[in-house]
Amino acid sequence: xxxxxxxxxxxxxxxxxxxxxxxxxxxxxxxxxxxxxxxxxxxxxxxxxxxxxxxxxxxxxxxxxxxxxxxxxxxxxxxxxxxxxxxxxxxxxxxxxxxxxxxxxxxxxxxxxxxxxxxxxxxxxxxxxxxxxxxxxxxxxxxxxxxxxxxxxxxxxxxxxxxxxxxxxxxxxxxxxxxxxxxxxxxxxxxxxxxxxxxxxxxxxxxxxxxxxxxxxxxxxx
Amino acid sequence: xxxxxxxxxxxxxxxxxxxxxxxxxxxxxxxxxxxxxxxxxxxxxxxxxxxxxxxxxxxxxxxxxxxxxxxxxxxxxxxxxxxxxxxxxxxxxxxxxxxxxxxxxxxxxxxxxxxxxxxxxxxxxxxxxxxxxxxxxxxxxxxxxxxxxxxxxxxxxxxxxxxxxxxxxxxxxxxxxxxxxxxxxxxxxxxxxxxxxxxxxxxxxxxxxxxxxxxxxxxxxxxxxxxxxxxxxxxxxxxxxxxxxxxxxxxxxxxxxxxxxxxxxxxxxxxxxxxxxxxxxxxxxxxxxxxxxxxxxxxxxxxxxxxxxxxxxxxxxxxxxxxxxxxxxxxxxxxxxxxxxxxxxxxxxxxxxxxxxxxxxxxxxxxxxxxxxxxxxxxxxxxxxxxxxxxxxxxxxxxxxxxxxxxxxxxxxxxxxxxxx
Numbered sequence: 001x002x003x004x005x006x007x008x009x010x011x012x013x014x015x016x017x018x019x020x021x022x023x024x025x026x027x028x029x030x031x032x033x034x035x036x037x038x039x040x041x042x043x044x045x046x047x048x049x050x051x052x053x054x055x056x057x058x059x060x061x062x063x064x065x066x067x068x069x070x071x072x073x074x075x076x077x078x079x080x081x082x083x084x085x086x087x088x089x090x091x092x093x094x095x096x097x098x099x100x101x102x103x104x105x106x107x108x109x110x111x112x113x114x115x116x117x118x119x120x121x122x123x124x125x126x127x128x129x130x131x132x133x134x135x136x137x138x139x140x141x142x143x144x145x146x147x148x149x150x151x152x153x154x155x156x157x158x159x160x161x162x163x164x165x166x167x168x169x170x171x172x173x174x175x176x177x178x179x180x181x182x183x184x185x186x187x188x189x190x191x192x193x194x195x196x197x198x199x200x201x202x203x204x205x206x207x208x209x210x211x212x213x214x215x216x217x218x219x220x221x222x
Numbered sequence: 223x224x225x226x227x228x229x230x231x232x233x234x235x236x237x238x239x240x241x242x243x244x245x246x247x248x249x250x251x252x253x254x255x256x257x258x259x260x261x262x263x264x265x266x267x268x269x270x271x272x273x274x275x276x277x278x279x280x281x282x283x284x285x286x287x288x289x290x291x292x293x294x295x296x297x298x299x300x301x302x303x304x305x306x307x308x309x310x311x312x313x314x315x316x317x318x319x320x321x322x323x324x325x326x327x328x329x330x331x332x333x334x335x336x337x338x339x340x341x342x343x344x345x346x347x348x349x350x351x352x353x354x355x356x357x358x359x360x361x362x363x364x365x366x367x368x369x370x371x372x373x374x375x376x377x378x379x380x381x382x383x384x385x386x387x388x389x390x391x392x393x394x395x396x397x398x399x400x401x402x403x404x405x406x407x408x409x410x411x412x413x414x415x416x417x418x419x420x421x422x423x424x425x426x427x428x429x430x431x432x433x434x435x436x437x438x439x440x441x442x443x444x445x446x447x448x449x450x451x452x453x454x455x456x457x458x459x460x461x462x463x464x465x466x467x468x469x470x471x472x473x474x475x476x477x478x479x480x481x482x483x484x485x486x487x488x489x490x491x492x493x494x495x496x497x498x499x500x501x502x503x504x505x506x507x508x509x510x511x512x513x514x515x516x517x518x519x520x521x522x523x524x525x526x527x528x529x530x531x532x533x534x535x536x537x538x539x540x541x542x543x544x545x546x547x548x549x550x551x552x553x554x555x556x557x558x559x560x561x562x563x564x565x566x567x568x569x570x571x572x573x574x575x576x577x578x579x580x581x582x583x584x585x586x587x588x589x590x591x592x593x594x595x596x597x598x599x600x601x602x603x604x605x606x607x608x609x610x611x612x613x614x615x616x617x618x619x620x621x622x623x624x625x626x627x628x629x630x631x632x633x634x635x636x637x638x639x640x641x642x643x
Contacts, residue, residue, distance in 0.1 A: 014327045017326060017330050020330075021327065021333045025329075135353065
């Protein structure tokens with residue numbers, strides 16, 4: 001992006017992007033640690049994830065304030081305006097991603113008999129794909145790279161496929177082992193949360209594409 | 223002001239001499255005196271000017287440009303941040319993190335919470351982050367504060383080190399497991415023999431002794447394989463010097479591997495001969511391992527073809543082809559890993575150590591050759607070793623990449639090797 005005559009505006013935009021990146025970094029770690037806590041049954045780690053979500057919320061508020069301030073004081077136009085609006089929306093979505101991770105972490109304590117619980121092994125692979133999507137979309141945001149954003153959008157199909165297969169797997173597991181239904185149902189929600197994280201990463205990718213090019217990615221990518 | 227040092231003594235003397243000369247020439251003493259006073263007065267006035275200050279060497283502030291030039295070609299990724307905005311990034315950093323990082327908030331570059339807290343605290347320090355460029359990679363971020371606004375950030379990749387130490391641990395764990403298994407059997411049977419020596423009948427104790435012997439032999443071959451592996455690895459950077467004829471060597475080693483019982487199954491097609499630069503023992507072991515594998519894992523009634531010919535790229539080619547159940551494509555990339563077995567039970571039963579192909583790979587790498595394994599499930603496996611001819615090596619040795627590594631491009635597989643791992 002070209003420099004502006006008003007240096008302070010550049011500084012504001014840089015700060016805004018820094019805040020989004022910080023939120024994104026926290027969200028990435030949250031997904032990762034929530035899943036690790038889930039697989040290992042590490043309640044302490046899960047509590048850490050829940051506690052750190054407050055930080056993401058605080059950053060979102062900061063992004064909101066700063067965006068409104070920029071719009072009010074500088075009245076940005078064209079790509080500058082798109083940049084600010086995208087930041088505002090992305091902050092909201094990243095905050096949701098953090099919430100989903102928190103939700104996964106909260107379920108860690110509710111799964112019983114994890115040593116023998118085979119469906120637990122299905123989720124990390126799905127979580128890896130989802131967290132990779134979040135990682136890539138944040139890189140795309142940092143680089144203002146519409147190509148990478150489109151790539152992220154096409155990865156979402158993979159997460160959906162994972163979700164479907166995990167869903168079927170868990171349902172058949174519940175049919176065969178009625179005793180584990182409550183634990184398996186928790187895992188269904190975890191899979192659901194991961195699927196939502198994938199969808200939200202797709203949303204961010206669309207906004208990144210919009211901020212960089214001025215139009216939303218063509219339908220065939222979605 | 224002290225200007226005694228630069229009193230123009232020579233000027234005064236000259237003035238005095240001029241005065242004396244004027245007086246001697248008969249000029250009026252008053253005129254001569256006033257000339258003297260004017261002269262020396264003007265000299266004094268000139269001297270009163272403060273001495274010129276010695277030229278102070280002013281150190282120019284280290285400009286951003288000079289800093290950029292200084293760090294540009296460093297192979298370590300280096301960044302300079304100003305008020306936590308990336309001001310300068312050298313080539314290594316740009317290649318790693320992308321062109322876009324310059325001028326952006328450093329948090330855009332390092333999103334990881336550990337890194338951002340290091341950045342916002344505004345002091346020197348280190349942080350270890352994972353997944354900075356690719357998933358699972360490990361980087362140390364070293365931030366050195368220069369002034370309140372400027373800081374230098376150095377990025378050090380720790381992934382390889384972690385990989386090596388993991389590989390090392392894996393190897394030790396595997397090796398000790400493999401060594402312990404036969405030992406446990408030996409000790410167990412010896413104990414049984416000793417404690418119930420009276421109650422055991424002769425055939426049973428003979429059976430036990432046979433097991434002990436077999437396990438002992440397995441241990442022996444395992445240790446000798448481990449030793450030859452470490453020997454090849456120790457020498458892997460030195461190209462062997464001796465020039466060998468490949469045909470007699472291949473023939474000898476193939477017959478040796480088959481032994482008298484299986485020699486009919488080996489079908490030798492050694493139509494031409496080549497000179498290669500090699501280590502005789504190692505190349506023999508290479509052929510022996512390949513032929514032994516083919517005989518062991520091919521169908522017992524099908525022949526094993528050992529062929530020596532010239533490959534299209536002008537290298538000597540040794541093919542060992544068997545007809546058997548073959549190897550599944552997803553297992554091909556792992557075949558040369560130490561202690562990797564496609565079917566652990568069968569391999570152990572046939573006396574395999576799990577090191578055969580690892581040794582082959584290392585020998586091929588040491589000889590700057592190429593190893594290619596391809597296999598059709600249900601049909602059979604074909605192992606191709608290509609070795610550079612002696613004269614090519616002499617001329618081309620310099621530009622060969624120096625060190626073969628675990629992930630050497632020389633080891634290729636016909637099938638897609640991008641398996642999920």
